[in-house]
Amino acid sequence: MSNGGFQPYNSPMDQLGLPPPDHASSTGSQDGDRGTRSSAADPAGSAFFSGDFKKHDDLRAMLESSKDSQKLEAMRRIIAMVAKGKDCSDLFPSVVKNVVSKNSEVKKLVYVYLTRYAEEQQDLALLSIATFQRALKDPNQLIRASALRVLTSIRVPVILPIQTLALQDAVSDMSAYVRKTAALAIPKIYSLDPETKPQLMGVIEKLLADKTTLVVGVAIQAFEEICPNRIDLIHKNYRKLCELLADVQDWGQVVIINMLTRYVRTQFLDPAQQNQKQERQNPLDPDHELLLRTVRPLFQSQNAAVVMAVAQLYYHCAPPGYMNIVIRHLVRLLRASPEVQSCVLTSLSALSASSPHLLSGHLKCFYIHSTDSSSVKLVKLDILTNLATDSNFPVLLRELQAYVSSPDSELASAAVRAIGRCASQLPDTTDTCLNNLVSLLAKKDESVVAEAIVVIKKLLQVQTSDHSHMIVDLARLVDGIAIPRARASILWLIGEYCDRIPKIAPDVLRKFAKSFLEEEDQVKLQIVNLAAKLCVCNPKQARLLAQYVLNLAKYDQNYDIRDRSRFLRPLVLPDPSVAEPTLLAGKRVKKILLAPKPAPEVQSRFAEKSPFQLGSLSHLLNLRLPGYQALPDWPAEQPDSSVRAVAAPAPAPSSMAAYSRGGPKEQKSKQKQQQPAEASLLDFGPTNPTAAPAAPSKSTSRPVDPFGLMPDDLLLLPTPNRMYSLVNKYSASGLQVDYSFPRTCLASGRIALSLVFTNHSSAAMRHVTLQHAAGPALQPPEPIDTLEPGVNTTRQAEVAWGDSTTACQLLLRWDNGAQEIRASVQPPVGELLAPVTMSAQQFTAESGKLKGLNEEKGRLPEAASQLSDSDLAEAVRSSANLVAVSGAPTGQLWFAGRSCASRPIPVYVALDRQANLLRVHCEQMTLGSVLHRDLCSGIAAAASKK
């Protein structure tokens, strides 16, 4: 049946070519007549019905059919149900079978289904694992990557070892896309079992060294989720990250910039502070400046998250002069979607509270449009108020007045509050504001009037001058105002300033005493307050009224009011029968009730400097969220800035110490040291060209062993100087070129080559050059001007082999180009390695991680038994540039090294004499197996020489 059309869901049997009436009874027989074409319908129609078992049976039948089109159709329906949130877990057995499907969409959908339900059906999910393991070795990178994705997304703890193994393989995959998938898989494995952290750290370290833009962003994300505090892992990659940043995908940029913000705060000095100490000098560390420079173009990103990330980096880490750029670009984001606008405004509001001068030039950007969402309006208003100064106040006030008459009553009341805040911020404007607020009292909108009264109350409290006329106005208004908050505010004002309006106050009390029962609780409380205050100030007129009010309050339903009345009564209406104590209180009661009260503070939400990183979710919610990494304080002292150096001029001191024991060769080694301009830059430290470390020997008992005296030290043997022939004298008319590997590991995967040119002819050769023709890049040796007959000259060259053994094609010319010959150099695998010194514990731990497919195991050659430990070690060392691990158990010889590629791959070799085994641990299987073969033949050759 063709795939052209799809059937409506309610009659799937049609698709199987069966007559519709039978379709309930014939679920199993899908081999019926397939001639009929189903009618066309939408593949994933919106009409999906709830999980009826019979229908699921149909799907099962379709999944088990042999036709891809039916499987696909069934999978599409299932996925549509999953998307809808319906439970389809009962189909798991039928679905999981199709994981081997050849159809890429069926496979994709099965993968999607598996990740959703594997956790619920752990045992059945295991059936699919073998397929993924096979797919991990597929030549197609997309298949490898998606297999890894799904395998690591299956949350089944049993397969954790398989996942970890797959991850470790994928980290050194050729395809950057697979490596990216691997980086994304790290947090998945970590969340499944946090115990895997040490192993994952190794993986992260490797990924951090990756130079592809595709990988670095996700690698940093994994770093942030697993070990955000291991800033030391970043040092070596810092400059690379800065350089790659512009080309990384926008999502990666956000993550990297956020991480680098923390990095900068721990590694450099505060630029703002330094400015004060030493003027005019450029205070920025070059690396600090590098970051600021490379990040700056990203201000122009179309992704608001990137702009915000850059802005917060500049805000937290740049010298103060840069803030204008930050603000300009943040203001630009206000044009983006309303959600972005709302987030950016929150950040800007924090900025406007802490440093309003920065935003003052952008006042108009915060004017409120009537179409803004209500939260945006409120934040904008907050910013406008923060920006108020004496000079822009008239403009601002006009704007705020416009908001007061807006149909949005929430905005209108907020605008009234904003006027009040302006008044308290700018003391000079208080009068203008108060007049304005009073004029608002004539408005018809009650909420605005109420808000105005509350604000006036606050302002009057701050104000020291006399405003009795205003209070009188308010007292007149009180009848027309229904909002309790406003009524309560007026009553409080009258009570507080009752001495200034002696005529009106008792009258107000009289009115309210009458309506006491109908009032809201907060108004009642204020009536009681007013009664008490008046009773103290003006007992003649108010005493009876107060008594009446307190009596009413005594029997109120609300206990607060009852309490208040009980508390105030003995103060203001002392019981004559109990004389002494209350009398004392009575003298001071005026001081108690009419004590000057502190003015309320009107503040912006962000008045206090938020401790959170600008633009973070924690900052927005003003709450520390899980996973938030606090922004560290600037260090007081400049931390070592050389840690970021990728090109170290001298080898690490520790390795030097080890090499310096190679006394006899020291002089020569000095000469050679001048030769490689760039020595190794990698953590492990380079080996000295001539004095490479050699195998230690555990067999101290043997008197023949010359190194037995120092069993645990790194003993030095001369570099096995095996010569290979590049060009022989017969083919090149008398010129012979031999080469050897001086075993200097240079930067970025280049291998040093020592070339010996010998003139076997009778005439001098002029201008001998060696040039690159094809294959890995060559750093050619210096040309030889004249090569006299019978003389030999040594030259150095470098070839960027990395960890491939591709032949490097060379072109040898002499006599000014008259003579020319082609040649090629192919390195033995062992020469692509560099020794790594490590302890026995490290060796066991590290090699333990490289098991299974990463382990090449085989028998030692028979002849090995004839060799002593030291001979065996020498045999290994002559075939591969490795160093013995000290402290290996007796009967075993361990060697460690790594490839010289830019992304070093560790290599571990273990010889077990008792078990007669030779094991090579290496992630790269080809490298491992070739090395194993070479070692075996090397040992056999050494034995046959004896």
Added chain:
Amino acid sequence: MIHSIFFINNSGDIFLEKHYKRVIPKSICDYFFEEVTKNSSPENVPPIIQTPNHILISIYRAQMHFVAVCKSEVPPLFVIEFLHRLADIIKDYFDEVSETSIKDNVVIVYELLDEVLDNGFPLATESNILKELIRPPNLLRSLADTMTGRNSTVSATLPTGQLSNIPWRRSGVKYANNEAYFDIVEELDAIVDKFGGAVCAEVHGSIDCLIKLSGVPDLTLSFVNSRLIEDASLHPCVRHRRFEVERLLSFVPPDGGFRLMAYRASCHGNLPVPLDLRHTISFKQASGNSGHLELTVIPRPPSGRQLEDLVLTVPMPRAVSGASLVASAGKYSYDTASRTLVWTVGRLDSQKGAGSPTLCGTLVMQTGAPVPDCRPSILVSFSITGWTISGLKVNRLDLHGEKYKPFKGVKYVTKAGKLEFRT
């Protein structure tokens, strides 16, 4: 970062969900619905909602809420931008973002959701790459598939763009007709106060392209007056250095439609708002229960151009229950549910001397309600083609790297952005 994504329509129906880590039950959305009921309109739902254990970050687009559930610290703009990108991708695939387009293509959308995020972190969000991984529905293609018997919308190979250094461009692009179109759209954001003076005015422009060019074309777009461009944001394909130094756009474009640049036009001095509005709106009249409204539009388009698609919208206070008006041009409607008056004037021909269209009449007030004491704003939208308000003009477009001669087109449009007249 993102744990789950829910698509919710306006009637509160969760019609699609996708989980990237452990499954989070739908009930988490109850917190969201709570906020929805608290707020009068869906636009007012706060984009970030805090719940006891999760944080919901949502966007509202095309009558739908896209809700992302997060558990820990994450840059909020990251999630918001991602959700918008997701909606953009859906739009790119099905020509529109709507509940029906998603429901009709639920499997493809679900596949896309699986591809854009892995473990909650964005994986592939370039629609050029996605389209190679998952093919968009296309009538022609589905016909061809029927004939050839191919049956999969999922590609089996990795799009080459992923690994190239121009990841935004699809490889192997071929067109019979090579075309490149540029739309320069400028929007005027302004608030005009009741006396007719502009309180604030800004012009924001964007250049949207539709590029259908074969091979790997390298384009250079230069402007006559590039100094007008301020605060630009650029598509990643634009070479930043050249823009900074030479003020021109040099880029290898993605295939299809995309936004090349957005900018703010520097307009020192007064911006000419191309129309004027006279208005009287009062909710109280001496006679009975009715208000009065009179609106007059005085068009001031640049010479030789016309105001088109002119629409005036007046959100009225709740107390206005209806309107009986007479429009001298176009037609008006009053939506009693949202209390909005919409006057669609349409095209204004300035040459004909049609004068100034007016809308005038009475507003019916709800009986018993207090007379509102507020001043509604009048929102205006219009467009003028063939003209940019800032005066920005393209100088030339050069093509390098390919031999053919493409068809080039530039269109200028000025529109009203957030243009508002206060009364």
